[in-house]
Amino acid sequence: MPKAGIIVAGSTSVQPFAEVLAEEYMTLHPDVTIDIQGGGSAAGIMAAQSGIADIGMSSRELEGGEKSLWYVEIARDGLAVIVHPSNPIGNLSLNQVRDIYAATVSNWSLLGGPRSQIHVITREDGSGTRAAFESLVMGKAEITPRAIVQDSNGAVRQLVADDPNAIGFISLGLVNETVKALELGGVAATRENVINGSYGLSRPFLFIARSQPTGQTKQFIDFTLSAEGQKLLATEGLIPSSDGTGK
Amino acid sequence: MKSLKEKISESVFLLIALSALSALALITVFIFIEGVPIIAKVGVVNFVFGMKWAPSQGAFGIFPMIIGSVSVTLGAAVLGVPVALCCSIFLAEFAPATLSNLVRPAIQLLAGIPSVVYGFWGLVFIVPAIRNYLGGPGLSILAGSVILAIMILPTVISISEVSLLALPRLYKEGAFALGATHWQTIRSVLMPAAKSGIVAAIILGIGRAIGETMAVIMVLGNAVALPQSILDPARTLTTNIGIEMGYASGEHQEALFATGIVLLIIIMILNAIAQYAARRR
Amino acid sequence: MRVSARSTQMIAKIVIWSAALLVIVLLLAIMIYILLKGVPTLNWQFLSEIPRDMGRSGGILSTVVGTLLVTAVAIVVATPLGVGTAFYLTEYTREGRVTRIIRFSAESLAGIPSIVYGLFGFIFFVIYLKLGWSILSGGLTLAVMILPTIIRTSEEAIRTVPSLYREVSFSLGGTKWQTITRAVIPSALPGIAIGIILGIGRCVAETAAVILTAGSALRMPISLFSPARTMAVHFYILAREGISMERAYGTAAILIILILLVNVVANMLVNRFVARGR
Numbered sequence: 001m002p003k004a005g006i007i008v009a010g011s012t013s014v015q016p017f018a019e020v021l022a023e024e025y026m027t028l029h030p031d032v033t034i035d036i037q038g039g040g041s042a043a044g045i046m047a048a049q050s051g052i053a054d055i056g057m058s059s060r061e062l063e064g065g066e067k068s069l070w071y072v073e074i075a076r077d078g079l080a081v082i083v084h085p086s087n088p089i090g091n092l093s094l095n096q097v098r099d100i101y102a103a104t105v106s107n108w109s110l111l112g113g114p115r116s117q118i119h120v121i122t123r124e125d126g127s128g129t130r131a132a133f134e135s136l137v138m139g140k141a142e143i144t145p146r147a148i149v150q151d152s153n154g155a156v157r158q159l160v161a162d163d164p165n166a167i168g169f170i171s172l173g174l175v176n177e178t179v180k181a182l183e184l185g186g187v188a189a190t191r192e193n194v195i196n197g198s199y200g201l202s203r204p205f206l207f208i209a210r211s212q213p214t215g216q217t218k219q220f221i222d223f224t225l226s227a228e229g230q231k232l233l234a235t236e237g238l239i240p241s242s243d244g245t246g247k
Numbered sequence: 248m249k250s251l252k253e254k255i256s257e258s259v260f261l262l263i264a265l266s267a268l269s270a271l272a273l274i275t276v277f278i279f280i281e282g283v284p285i286i287a288k289v290g291v292v293n294f295v296f297g298m299k300w301a302p303s304q305g306a307f308g309i310f311p312m313i314i315g316s317v318s319v320t321l322g323a324a325v326l327g328v329p330v331a332l333c334c335s336i337f338l339a340e341f342a343p344a345t346l347s348n349l350v351r352p353a354i355q356l357l358a359g360i361p362s363v364v365y366g367f368w369g370l371v372f373i374v375p376a377i378r379n380y381l382g383g384p385g386l387s388i389l390a391g392s393v394i395l396a397i398m399i400l401p402t403v404i405s406i407s408e409v410s411l412l413a414l415p416r417l418y419k420e421g422a423f424a425l426g427a428t429h430w431q432t433i434r435s436v437l438m439p440a441a442k443s444g445i446v447a448a449i450i451l452g453i454g455r456a457i458g459e460t461m462a463v464i465m466v467l468g469n470a471v472a473l474p475q476s477i478l479d480p481a482r483t484l485t486t487n488i489g490i491e492m493g494y495a496s497g498e499h500q501e502a503l504f505a506t507g508i509v510l511l512i513i514i515m516i517l518n519a520i521a522q523y524a525a526r527r528r
Numbered sequence: 529m530r531v532s533a534r535s536t537q538m539i540a541k542i543v544i545w546s547a548a549l550l551v552i553v554l555l556l557a558i559m560i561y562i563l564l565k566g567v568p569t570l571n572w573q574f575l576s577e578i579p580r581d582m583g584r585s586g587g588i589l590s591t592v593v594g595t596l597l598v599t600a601v602a603i604v605v606a607t608p609l610g611v612g613t614a615f616y617l618t619e620y621t622r623e624g625r626v627t628r629i630i631r632f633s634a635e636s637l638a639g640i641p642s643i644v645y646g647l648f649g650f651i652f653f654v655i656y657l658k659l660g661w662s663i664l665s666g667g668l669t670l671a672v673m674i675l676p677t678i679i680r681t682s683e684e685a686i687r688t689v690p691s692l693y694r695e696v697s698f699s700l701g702g703t704k705w706q707t708i709t710r711a712v713i714p715s716a717l718p719g720i721a722i723g724i725i726l727g728i729g730r731c732v733a734e735t736a737a738v739i740l741t742a743g744s745a746l747r748m749p750i751s752l753f754s755p756a757r758t759m760a761v762h763f764y765i766l767a768r769e770g771i772s773m774e775r776a777y778g779t780a781a782i783l784i785i786l787i788l789l790v791n792v793v794a795n796m797l798v799n800r801f802v803a804r805g806r
Binding site: 007009016019020023033034035036037038039050052151152153154155157158 | 658661739755768770771
Binding site: 250252253256257259260261263264266267268270271273274275277278281329330331333334336337338341342350352353354355356357359360361362363364365367368371372397400404428429430431433434454457458459460461465485488489492493500503504507510511514515517518519522 | 533534536537540541543544545546547548550551552554555557558559561562608609610612613615616617619620630632633634635636637639640641642643644645646647648650651652672675676679703704705708729732733734735736740760763764767768776780783784787788790791792794795
């Protein structure tokens with residue numbers, strides 16, 4: 001079956017950054033074609049495993065059986081907990097965030113805010129962003145079934161920007177002036193704080209393949225890990241990978 | 248005595264028909280094959296009436312989604328059908344020809360607008376309105392009902408109008424001859440006479456509402472819990488498939504196909520009712 | 529207090545006119561909103577360039593091509609299958625249990641939510657047949673989706689051809705095949721065409737079934753095996769991710785204009801259909 005060049009599929013968080021990398025790479029190498037596809041981290045891992053995609057994208061760590069796949073970290077991304085800019089609360093502890101998402105705390109007034117119900121927003125079940133949030137913040141606790149589910153970072157951001165009572169979590173790189181990123185335990189959500197480790201919420205962006213990549217796929221991954229590729233990602237708001245070489 | 252050419256052409260048509268029908272059979276069979284195992288494993292009652300949907304923990308209850316689908320569809324019917332019927336009466340009985348020739352294509356146009364555009368429009372206008380004036384997050388059954396009501400208008404209007412127009416003039420003239428006003432005629436003579444067509448129109452509209460996915464994903468909130476008021480977010484059978492389709496594998500995926508089976512059964516029941524109603528002339 | 533028949537009539541008229549007004553206002557609200565926000569973005573550049581920078585800049589050319597190709601595949605596959613089946617059902621079989629069952633199945637399948645077709649298409653075409661995310665996967669999925677509708681509308685159109693036409697043809701010595709091609713088809717053609725046009729409209733507007741079968745890659749597709757993004761999918765992604773609202777509105781505006789054209793053509797055909805004297 002004729003293939004249309006390199007197929008990259010998976011996490012919607014990683015997707016825009018992969019698209020930027022691909023665009024740059026294709027300008028440098030006009031004979032190569034790269035197609036980027038969404039679908040979510042779980043779908044990306046599955047696509048890499050089954051071979052429908054050459055590269056799978058994931059925005060969370062691999063678990064269990066997935067670890068047998070070849071993977072490399074191409075960047076790190078902070079996870080920001082966001083609220084409406086008008087929300088008087090600017091700082092919460094990790095426990096408080098967990099309580100909000102578990103619905104043990106359901107009113108802003110219990111945290112020093114106005115007397116109104118908290119509108120909890122989460123990502124969908126197969127999202128890497130959600131999985132990362134669950135493992136870093138929720139631990140054993142479950143996200144409340146009453147939480148509103150949205151299927152992309154942008155949709156979550158849009159919702160929080162419109163609703164003064166909403167709280168959500170998105171890629172740190174996507175935070176803009178329409179929303180406010182909370183400080184967690186007094187630590188501001190900035191790239192620097194992720195790099196120096198004081199802001200704990202961060203997750204890896206992974207490129208995954210069924211086996212050690214070769215040929216065009218390998219060259220594209222090498223480009224991603226090169227100084228040029230990493231600089232591109234840094235300009236877009238990501239944190240350079242600590243893992244400069246493949247496994 | 249059929250010539251060779253005749254036999255060939257008949258066989259060609261037969262082949263075409265068989266291919267088409269087998270394609271359609273394939274999809275039905277496929278859905279059942281993929282979905283039945285999980286229903287068998289979880290148990291029909293647990294699946295259909297289970298309250299918890301959490302695939303990562305092995306919980307596959309779709310009852311909250313059924314309630315979501317039913318409430319949103321009911322809401323759409325309650326909001327949309329009266330308006331649609333009034334509009335069809337308008338087109339059939341009250342509108343001057345020039346006006347109806349403008350309005351009718353306009354309504355057809357409504358039918359062609361992509362559902363994602365409807366959903367987006369709802370997100371920009373309806374959801375904030377509900378949030379600011381009625382409370383709650385705005386993403387709610389009410390928002391879904393409003394958008395779906397608008398989306399089913401063209402279907403219900405056009406089919407009802409056709410049913411009204413198809414009535415013999417005799418009915419109307421007879422009623423007038425007896426001294427009835429226009430409205431009395433419509434209410435007591437024409438509408439009952441067109442009942443089967445109108446019922447078919449409503450059922451088709453309901454079918455469309457149940458099947459809608461993209462617009463609903465954008466305005467319904469997609470929470471997995473059982474909604475408790477029309478201002479609560481909810482999830483329907485279709486959006487359940489839509490929002491988790493790309494990620495699912497193994498049992499999770501089978502459960503989505505099983506949801507598809509439930510939808511198929513609902514549509515078949517609706518169709519059967521519509522055909523029954525249409526046959527009772 | 530008895531309300532007179534006249535006043536009931538007056539109230540009824542007011543309610544009915546208001547309902548009609550409401551419908552028109554809603555339609556205009558949606559269309560004008562999109563066109564107002566979208567038309568300013570429309571220029572030759574927008575239509576002739578491909579999306580760049582995740583869609584933040586550039587145009588929508590690859591999505592236009594994607595939409596056309598996916599729709600073309602769907603129509604090319606579904607039309608012969610659908611119309612042929614309709615012919616077989618009406619011309620070569622007698623009305624009976626079997627045809628009723630087939631008709632009922634076609635009706636039911638026409639009502640299945642498009643998302644279920646998307647699920648089927650994803651598992652069957654993309655993964656099982658290894659077609660991957662491609663125009664072919666998307667087009668074939670859409671073909672299966674619009675097939676029931678084409679069968680239904682074609683069957684309707686063929687059945688309403690007066691039996692007189694057929695009888696005359698037979699009495700003049702025509703064979704079945706000749707009758708079909710020379711007497712029935714020309715008369716049923718506008719009705720069949722309407723069904724096909726409705727199918728085109730559905731393909732252009734479809735998002736759920738397409739996003740998981742044709743994919744969402746931004747590049748210009750080079751073959752039927754390339755993934756492609758359709759305009760409806762592009763609009764959804766741009767608007768949801770907040771990547772570029774102007775381009776989102778622009779895409780939506782093009783979609784609406786396209787639907788308008790499709791509707792105008794369909795209406796012209798309906799008028800011809802009616803004018804031919806049923």
